[in-house]
Amino acid sequence: MPSLSPRIRVRRFLLAALVAGCGGGSPSDQPRSLAPRAHEDGPRDTAAMAMMDGQGDVPASARPAVPDAHLGQWLLMTNHNHSGYLDGRKTLTTMMQAARNAGLDAMSLTDHNTMKGTQSPEFQNPGDLVMIRGMEWGALREQGETVLGHACLLGLEGDQPIETHFSLDQMLTEATERKATIVINHPFARNNQWLQPDPDPRAHAVEVWNHWWALVSPVIHNNEALAWWNKALARGQRLTAFGGTDNHGHFYDEIDKPTNMVLAARRDSAAMQAAIRRGHVSVLASARAARPVLEVDADGDGHFEALQGDDLPLSGRLARLKVRIRVQGGKGLTALLISKRGVLTRRRLEQADAELLLDVAARTSDEGFLRVELRKHPDRWWSMTALTNPVYLR
Numbered sequence: 001m002p003s004l005s006p007r008i009r010v011r012r013f014l015l016a017a018l019v020a021g022c023g024g025g026s027p028s029d030q031p032r033s034l035a036p037r038a039h040e041d042g043p044r045d046t047a048a049m050a051m052m053d054g055q056g057d058v059p060a061s062a063r064p065a066v067p068d069a070h071l072g073q074w075l076l077m078t079n080h081n082h083s084g085y086l087d088g089r090k091t092l093t094t095m096m097q098a099a100r101n102a103g104l105d106a107m108s109l110t111d112h113n114t115m116k117g118t119q120s121p122e123f124q125n126p127g128d129l130v131m132i133r134g135m136e137w138g139a140l141r142e143q144g145e146t147v148l149g150h151a152c153l154l155g156l157e158g159d160q161p162i163e164t165h166f167s168l169d170q171m172l173t174e175a176t177e178r179k180a181t182i183v184i185n186h187p188f189a190r191n192n193q194w195l196q197p198d199p200d201p202r203a204h205a206v207e208v209w210n211h212w213w214a215l216v217s218p219v220i221h222n223n224e225a226l227a228w229w230n231k232a233l234a235r236g237q238r239l240t241a242f243g244g245t246d247n248h249g250h251f252y253d254e255i256d257k258p259t260n261m262v263l264a265a266r267r268d269s270a271a272m273q274a275a276i277r278r279g280h281v282s283v284l285a286s287a288r289a290a291r292p293v294l295e296v297d298a299d300g301d302g303h304f305e306a307l308q309g310d311d312l313p314l315s316g317r318l319a320r321l322k323v324r325i326r327v328q329g330g331k332g333l334t335a336l337l338i339s340k341r342g343v344l345t346r347r348r349l350e351q352a353d354a355e356l357l358l359d360v361a362a363r364t365s366d367e368g369f370l371r372v373e374l375r376k377h378p379d380r381w382w383s384m385t386a387l388t389n390p391v392y393l394r
């Protein structure tokens with residue numbers, strides 16, 4: 001391992017020590033991971049890893065064009081925020097201003113096991129920011145119980161939090177009844193992992209990107225969450241990949257790392273949740289990082305009818321698809337087109353604003369889905385800059 005600057009060494013130590021599971025649970029002898037460890041490509045260049053996180057110089061106001069056959073606007077959303085109403089270190093007002101300063105449109109508030117902050121005057125009068133009410137549920141482990149797993153419950157109806165003595169199953173049942181958009185949080189985080197072999201079908205999304213992509217790797221294991229999600233997609237499950245800052249107001253937390261780019265029909269909480277469930281989402285390293293959009297034209301008429309998150313019916317036949325990948329601010333990055341079979345093709349982006357047109361022969365049983373990752377180094381998992389949700393081949 002190359003020698004690190006003292007600053008990076010300090011940051012890594014603090015991240016490992018302080019970010020370890022956002023519930024701060026007691027040490028556990030539970031297995032850290034139920035999934036096989038994701039493939040790693042060679043030794044980690046830790047200093048470079050640090051620089052990968054949140055890179056980019058795209059103006060926050062620049063947004064990709066609205067895709068064919070879809071209405072609305074791309075909005076930038078920060079998710080999974082803890083405010084001073086319970087366990088955060090910054091006031092909600094400060095965090096909301098930070099979101100505006102970063103150029104974000106929307107913010108969810110997800111304090112641990114409380115909805116108190118959502119009833120506050122500042123939450124109720126957010127000005128130009130779309131506020132999404134929610135809580136982060138986590139079981140309180142008493143008397144040796146091993147109920148693990150956190151979830152962001154967005155748009156949860158009612159003001160009472162869901163009980164902390166519930167099992168995962170009870171929580172999911174009540175969250176569903178109260179119409180929450182359910183996000184499985186950091187499924188491989190040490191001491192707060194989900195002890196389920198596969199993502200629960202009642203969940204709408206999974207936080208594949210918690211905090212800074214690679215720097216939290218020793219405790220959060222984003223790459224394993226990504227592999228878990230990819231496996232679920234390969235089985236045909238519909239599940240949105242989503243990002244969460246897990247912002248507790250620590251000095252190393254930032255309101256926009258990562259940022260979700262959501263194609264919402266309207267600028268309000270309900271429309272954003274509908275788009276999240278629909279999978280019209282890309283996850284970006286930050287509000288300034290490159291922005292990919294994936295579309296597919298199945299009949300060659302030049303009209304890209306399927307956007308990331310959409311179902312594309314192929315009726316079992318081998319189809320010749322036109323795939324369009326548009327990227328804002330991606331110069332020097334490599335776009336990888338990924339299916340159930342792995343990486344189908346990779347292209348280096350030579351321009352700041354790029355449009356790739358690819359011919360792809362695909363069959364539902366072979367490819368299953370198509371999705372895009374943007375990486376600085378195509379073979380280095382830690383150099384992730386952004387990812388799209390899949391077009392589901394049906």
Ligand SMILES: [Zn+2]
Nearest residue numbers: 022023150185
């Ligand atoms: Zn958590």
Ligand SMILES: [Zn+2]
Nearest residue numbers: 022080136246
């Ligand atoms: Zn959290």
